[in-house]
Amino acid sequence: MPAGIFFERYRRDMAFLKWPIHYVGLAIGMAALYLWPLAAGYDYLLRLAIWIAAWSMAAAGLNVLFGLTGQISLAQGAFMALGAFTSIWLATNGVPPLLAIPLAGLLVTAVGLLFGLPSLRLKELYLLISTLAAQFVIDWLLRTEGMAWFTGGAYAKLAPPLTIGPITVADTYGIYVVILTIVVLHLAALANIGRSYIGRALKAVRDRDIAAEIIGVNVFKYKLLAFMISAYMAAVGGALWAFAVRSVTVESFTFFTSLEVLAAVLIGGLGRVVWGSMLGTVFIIGVPEAIKMAFLWLGVRGIDIALRDAVFGALILAFLLYEPLGLTELLRKIKERIRLFPFRYY
Amino acid sequence: MPILRADSILLRFGGVTALDNVSMEVNKGEIVGLVGPNGAGKTSLLNVFSGFYRPERGRVFFEGRDITSAKPFQRAKMGIGRTFQKTSEVFKHMTVLDNVMLGAIARIREGPLDVIKSAVWWGPGVSKEEEVRGIAEEVIEFMELYEYRNRLVGSLPYGLQKKVDIARALAGSPKVLLLDEPMAGLTRDEREDVARYIMEMNRVLGISIVLVEHDLNLVMDLSERVVVLNYGRKIVEGAPETVMRHEEVVAAYMGTALAAER
Numbered sequence: 001m002p003a004g005i006f007f008e009r010y011r012r013d014m015a016f017l018k019w020p021i022h023y024v025g026l027a028i029g030m031a032a033l034y035l036w037p038l039a040a041g042y043d044y045l046l047r048l049a050i051w052i053a054a055w056s057m058a059a060a061g062l063n064v065l066f067g068l069t070g071q072i073s074l075a076q077g078a079f080m081a082l083g084a085f086t087s088i089w090l091a092t093n094g095v096p097p098l099l100a101i102p103l104a105g106l107l108v109t110a111v112g113l114l115f116g117l118p119s120l121r122l123k124e125l126y127l128l129i130s131t132l133a134a135q136f137v138i139d140w141l142l143r144t145e146g147m148a149w150f151t152g153g154a155y156a157k158l159a160p161p162l163t164i165g166p167i168t169v170a171d172t173y174g175i176y177v178v179i180l181t182i183v184v185l186h187l188a189a190l191a192n193i194g195r196s197y198i199g200r201a202l203k204a205v206r207d208r209d210i211a212a213e214i215i216g217v218n219v220f221k222y223k224l225l226a227f228m229i230s231a232y233m234a235a236v237g238g239a240l241w242a243f244a245v246r247s248v249t250v251e252s253f254t255f256f257t258s259l260e261v262l263a264a265v266l267i268g269g270l271g272r273v274v275w276g277s278m279l280g281t282v283f284i285i286g287v288p289e290a291i292k293m294a295f296l297w298l299g300v301r302g303i304d305i306a307l308r309d310a311v312f313g314a315l316i317l318a319f320l321l322y323e324p325l326g327l328t329e330l331l332r333k334i335k336e337r338i339r340l341f342p343f344r345y346y
Numbered sequence: 347m348p349i350l351r352a353d354s355i356l357l358r359f360g361g362v363t364a365l366d367n368v369s370m371e372v373n374k375g376e377i378v379g380l381v382g383p384n385g386a387g388k389t390s391l392l393n394v395f396s397g398f399y400r401p402e403r404g405r406v407f408f409e410g411r412d413i414t415s416a417k418p419f420q421r422a423k424m425g426i427g428r429t430f431q432k433t434s435e436v437f438k439h440m441t442v443l444d445n446v447m448l449g450a451i452a453r454i455r456e457g458p459l460d461v462i463k464s465a466v467w468w469g470p471g472v473s474k475e476e477e478v479r480g481i482a483e484e485v486i487e488f489m490e491l492y493e494y495r496n497r498l499v500g501s502l503p504y505g506l507q508k509k510v511d512i513a514r515a516l517a518g519s520p521k522v523l524l525l526d527e528p529m530a531g532l533t534r535d536e537r538e539d540v541a542r543y544i545m546e547m548n549r550v551l552g553i554s555i556v557l558v559e560h561d562l563n564l565v566m567d568l569s570e571r572v573v574v575l576n577y578g579r580k581i582v583e584g585a586p587e588t589v590m591r592h593e594e595v596v597a598a599y600m601g602t603a604l605a606a607e608r
Binding site (some may be wrong): 008009011013014189190192193194195197198199200201203206207208210212213214215216217218219225229230246271 | 349396397417418419422423427428430434435436437438439440444447448449450451452454456460461464465466467471472474475476478479481483514516518
C-alpha cells in the first residue's frame, strides 16, 4: 500500500477496489475468466469449469456457515440436490430458468432454516451429526417412490434448456458464460455481506458466542441466517448444475458431495469466503482430474482410479500438515515474500 | 431515580447460593463500586444485570421498566453495556476496528432486509456501514487506539485487549456500563489510564458506571457509592469512607481476628 495516501471518506476506505491496480486486476481477471474458452475451448475443459463454478457456490455457502459463523454442516449435498430438483420442477411448470434458479434457492432456504434450528442447543460435533441427519433424511426422502414425480425416480430427471427470454442457450460456452455470471454476482454479494455489520456479527458468533450475545448480537438469529445463506448458495449451485448438464438423478448429489464441499472449504481456507471457496473447489475438482489425465498419459490402466484416490488423499493430508490454513494462506505468504523481496522479514 | 435496579435477587446454582436477597441500584450519572472478596457474587450480580443469568426470585428494572425476562442482546440494545473480566471474551480473530464496529451493533436498527441491502453494497447498506464506521472511529479516538486500528486483537498485549473490550462496549453507546475488573492484571500505568477513561466516560459522556474491582484504593477514589458483597449477601452500602470502616467489611477482607484487634 502506498504510504502517505489517505482517504477522506469511510466509503472509500471500506471499498474493495481502492487503488488503480485493483481495477486493472479485476478487469484482467474477469476478461480471463470469460474469454479463456475462446483460446482453449475444449468441451471437456468447459464442462470442468462449469462443474467447478457450481460446486464453488456450495463451498462459498459452507464457508459462510463454517468459516465465518463456526457452525459445521455436512448437508450441502442434500441442499444441492433439493435445489437442482426444485429448479427443474419450477422450470417444467413454466417458470423461466433464470428465475427458477434463485427461486429454488429461496425455497430451499426454508429447509435450511429448519435444519439450522438444532444449532440453538447443539455445538460443534453434535451439530455436525444433526446436519448429517439432515443429509441422510433428505437423501432418503428423494429416493422414496412417492417422490418419483419430483426426482424422476430410477430415471434421470431432465431439465428444460436454459433460456434467456427468447434466446435458448445451447452451446457449452454460452452455458458457461451464464453460469459464471451468476456465480460472480453471488460471490460478490457474499463478500459484501462479509464486510457489513452482518458479517461482523457472524464472526462474533464464531469467536465467542457468549460475549457476542451480551454486547448485542442476537446469536440465534445470526446462526439461522448463516444456515439460510449456506442452504441458498448450495441450492443455487445445484440448480446451475442441473441446467448445465440437463439431467439429474438422485445419485448426482450424495453424502460424498457434502464431504467434497467440506474438503474444498478446508483446503481453500476457512473464513476466506470468495478466494478460499474458489481455490478450494478448483483443487478438489481439478487435481483428481489432472491426476487422472497424468495416469492416462503415462499409460497406467486398470488401477488408475484407485491410484488417483490414493494420491489425492495423500495430497490433502500433506496440505493439512504443512498449510492447515489453506491455499489462501499459502498465496498470502507468497505475496508477502514477493513484497518483501529480497528480505525475508521486516 | 435509579436507572438500573436489582430488587431482592435470589440466584442459586444447585446447592450454592450465589446471590441471596441482594438489592442494588445505580443512579443516573454515578459511579458505583461493587466490591467483595473472591466468590462474593460480584460477577454473578453483573450477569444478572446483563441477563446472562436469570434469577430464581427478584426483578431487574432498567429506566423503570421490568427487564427481568429480557434477553442479553435486548438489554444491550436498551443501553446496558458490559465488559468482561477475562480477555478471552474479545474477538481475537478480528481487528480492533472490527471489534469496535461490532460493538456498535447495540445501537443500530436491524431490519429483515439488511442482508440484501448489504449484499448489493449500494445506497442504504453502505450509508449504515459508514455511520457505524464513524461511531467506531470516534470511540477509537476516545480510547486512543488509533495506531492499533488494523491489528488483530489476538496479537495485542493484554492491557490493550482490555482497552479494546471497553471500546467495544462504548461503541454501543450504553447508558449504564458494567465494568467487570477492568484493571485486573494491568500495570500501574495502565491502571491509571483506565481510571482516567472511567472518569471521562462518566463526566464527559454521562454514562453511569458499575465498577467491580479488587484494587480497593482505586474503587474508593473513583466511586461515589460502594456496595460490598460477601458470600452472596450485601453487607453494607454507602459512601466509600464509611464503608471502609465498617466492621463487617474489615472482617470480610482481613478475617475476624484482625477485625477484633482494630
